[in-house]
Amino acid sequence: MEETRQSNRRKFVQLTGTTLAGAGVSGLAGCTGLGGDSQDGGNSGDEGGTQTIQVITDHSSPEIQETLRNAFDDWASTVDQDVEAEFLFRGFDEVVQTLQRSFETGDIPEVAFLNSEWAWRFGEQGRLADMSDRLQDQSIPEQYQVEVGDGSVFWPHDIGVMTMWHRGDVYDAAGIQPATTWDEQLSNMETLSSHLEGEQMDPVLTFANPNVGVTQYNYDAQMMMNGVSYLDPSDDAEEVDVVLDQEPNRERAIEVLNYLNRMYQFSPESTSYEWTDMVEVYMSELVSTTYYTGRPLTQAMRQEPDGLGANTRPAPYPQAPLTQEGEADYQTVMTVGGFFCPAESGNTELAKDFVSHYMTTDWYVESLLSVPLHNVPPDVSVMDKESFQSNDIVSQRPDVVEYYKEYADDGVLPIERTDPPLPYYFDLTMYTYIIPTMIAEGITGRKEPGQAVDDAAAELRNTLPEFQE
Structure with missing residues (x-):
């Protein structure tokens, strides 16, 4: 795997105990009006009481x-006052909507767990507490931290x-190794196609649903590694230009789509697939290759540890031409979940x-x-x-642990996709489905x-003003 690395970007930042401007505003106590599965009766949190x-x-x-409940009980036993927890376990969209509504009503939860882009967005609004005093002794990789002001x-x-x-067993039988470049990948697909002729298994799943954001998420790494930008903000982000159809971005994006279209010839038809299909199609042994985080490995190790589990191996995305030529870093899009x-x-x-x-005890490891x-922990x-290491699955797969140590540095967060960051970047590009549609149309050949x-x-230009208001 070493030959695919272009740079090592891991930097650890020792955070100082500075104060976030505008974050120290006191608000309403309690926060029990949103509902949930209260553990201890939902006391109001009045001063002097619970x-x-x-x-x-x-x-x-x-x-x-x-684990969250047990960790809270463990922590509460060490606190010199009566504390209780009220946990609200919600779907991702509902968490976002509930938080947005709570800021309007003043009935605000004390702790939230979401992706980093939401922490950055709420932090930019002055809504979040500065956690630097708690983080200053922690080794937090710089690219996964969200800093606002100081x-x-x-x-x-x-x-x-x-x-x-x-x-791995199918690749070995076909006499191939995971590719490091697009040309090698296409050659591998040809070899696998011949090797699997007459069987139900396709060489690869190339995801092509225009109506879900995962299509962009799955292939933005290829766009980044081939030097494609969609948007270019000014230094103060007051002005934002759509540059997707400007050179060299246009030519580079076309190159990505042509490659993905060729890959699609070795894939099942996937225009209606969702996230779960990326795991299920692999687990059903209908494809020999899929792109995902670690869920396929976990499920395979739990269901068939000596068969599919043992033969499920990791490899990095193959390099795009610009990366292969040394003009761009090896990168992948990465989500980061955490607390604010x-x-x-x-x-x-x-x-x-x-x-x-929670984050500095074995409760974190247990989670x-x-x-x-x-x-995967940001601090590998x-x-x-x-x-x-004592976990049964982990102990059987030291190769995967080493893989993560090698490639966990290369993630790029959505908020890093432009410089300076745009708070609405994914809302504009992904959740309008403008870029997923472009990618899916190119993959399937629906459009040149x-x-x-x-x-x-053109759609980005038409829609951009709605996000700048």
């Missing part, structure tokens, strides 16, 4: 939910490392104490291991802890690549 810490998260895993408003919990998961504490909630300092306890080798040294690029650029 203090309530409300935690809202999009965690759907029952294991992580139980402070840091986000404690990253896990990163999603997009990986080319492939059937709204500044206007009733018990901000206690909330930060709880998050600190990562609820789906082993799917949730955590994977060296005995409590992490040049036309798909030009149409997407």
Whole structure:
């Protein structure tokens, strides 16, 4: 894998205890009006009585939910006052909507768990407490931290490392190794196609649904590694130019779409697929290769540890031409989930104490291991802890741990896609489906690549003013 690395970008920032401007505003206490599965009766948190810490998260895993509850009870036993938790386990969209509504009503939770772009967005609005005093002794990789003004408003919990998961036994039987370039990848697909002729298994899943954001998420790495920019803001972000159809971006984007279109010839038809299909099609042994974070490996290790699990291997995305030529870094798009504490909630300092306890004890390791080798710690040294290494799945797959250590540096957060960051970047490009549609149309051949690029650029220009108001 070493030959695919172009640079090592890991830098650890030792944060100082500075104060976030505008974040120290006191607000309403309590925060019990949003509903949820209150653990201890939902006391109001009046001064001198029981203090309530409300935690809202999009965690759907029952294991992580139980870990959060147990960690809170453990922390509460050390606090010199009565504290109770109210946990709200919601879907991602509902967490976002609930938070936005809470800032309007003043009934604000103390702790939230979401992706880093939401921490940055709320932090830019002055809504979040500075967590620098809790983070200053932690080794937080610079690219996964969210700094606003002079402070840091986000404690990253896990990163999603997009990986080319492939059937090692099938690759070995076909006499190939994972590709490091596009040309090698296409050659591999030809070889696999011949090797699998007459069988139900296709060489690869090339995802091509225009109506879901994952289409962009899955292939933005190829766009970045081939030097494609969609938007170019001025130094103060007051002016934003759409540059997708300007050279060299247009030519480079067409090159990506042509490559993906050729890859699609070796894939099942996938224009209606969702996130889950990227795992299920692989688990059903209908494709030999899929692109995802660690969920396919975890499920395979749990269901068929000596078969599909043992033969599921990681490899990085192949390099785009610009990266191969040394003109761009090896990069991948990465999500980062973590904690932030709204500044206007009733018990901000206690909330930060709880998050600190959770993230600096083995409760954190336990939460990562609820789906082993799917949730990767931003500080990969955590994977060296005995409590992490003792997990059954982890102990069987030292190759995956080493892979993550090698490639966890290369993630680019959505907020880093432009310089300076644009708070609405993903809303404009992904959640309007402008870029996913462009990519899907190019992949499937529904439009010529040049036309798909030009149409997407025109849509971005038409839609951009709505996000600048």
